[in-house]
Amino acid sequence: MLNSCVKLLLVSGGCLLAVSSCRHHDNPPNPCQGMQLKPLTFQFLEYPGTPTPDTTYNNQVVTFAGPGAPYTAWDWQVGSSLNTRNVQQFSLSFDDVTTGPIRVRLIAHRPPNTACFPHDDGVDTLTKVLTLVPFKDSRAPIRDPRAPIYGKFQGATTDAPRDTFTVRIYQGANYFYPKDPTAPPSDYISNIPKGCTRANFSNYLAWRSIHMNPNFCTDDDGVGYLTSRDSIRISYFVQGSTARVNKFFLGKRIR
Incomplete structure (x- = not known):
């Protein structure tokens, strides 16, 4: 609140009198103060619909997910100029031959905010690179063991945060032919839920x-x-006393 005062000189009976006139008023708030245009974002989703920032296996379906409101139109270009889409989200099936970087560009359209940004045209552009790595090793039909999903993660479920335990995701001997050195290894996740003594081998791993x-x-x-x-979130179900229960494990990589 500002206090604006004006001093007036009045003549009264030959004498000068000083009179102070003050008024109070509020400055209206600036609706644009501190406002910034949000940067455009989009995601790569690998099977089973989880995000990966820049890398995934080939030989799978990858989803390209653009932002919602306030955007009203989307123009995608994936790789060559012939591979375009005009929807918010779509999926592409990659073969087992294509590898390496793929340039992905999204041009998204929204109502311009010229009241706060006079030069805003309502068009935002973002280019990212998706790198495809071989789904199978050339020497044997196994996944690339460099995938970051492999490792040990220590944490707890959200309903018992103090009850910590370790979950391991790894490649091991073939489940059906463990003594056959030529059999491709199986992918395992162990100790889900806590105390489960048999590692789950019925898995599908992405990057x-x-x-x-x-x-x-x-x-x-x-x-x-x-x-x-180095952080993981695992959602799984177990049978409770009366019904199945959805558990959420949150862990940090320890090796």
């Missing part, structure tokens, strides 16, 4: 995520994915 079929100790499909390079 940063794992899809678990019900097996041994779980009651329904589960999904795990890296929320950062």
Whole structure:
């Protein structure tokens, strides 16, 4: 609130009198103060629908997910100029031959905010690179063991945060032919839920995520994915006393 005062000189009976006139008023708030245009973003989703920032296996379906409101139109270009889409989200099936970087550009349209940004045309553009790595090793039909989803993660479920335990995702001997050195290794996740003594081998692994079929100790499909390079979130179901229960494990990489 500002206090604006004006001093007036009045003549009264030959004498000068000083009179102070003050008025109070509020400055109207500036609706544009501190406002910034949000940067355009989009995601690459690998099977089973979990995000990966820049890398994934080939030989799978990859989803390209653009932002919603306030955007009203989307123009995609994936790789060559012939591979374009005009929807918010779509999926592409990649073969087992294509590898390396693929340039992905999104031009998204929204109502311009010329009241706060006079030069805003309502068109935002973002280019990212998606790198495809071989789904199978050339020497044997196995996944690339460099995938960051492999490793040990220590944490707890959200309903018992102090009850910590370690979950491991790894390649091991072929489940059906463990003594055959020529058999491709199987992918395992162990100790889900805590105390399960039999590692679940019925899995599908992507670069940063794992899809678990019900097996041994779980009651329904589960999904795990890296929320950062060294943090993981795993959702799975177990049978409770009266009904199945959805559990969420949050862990940090320890090796």
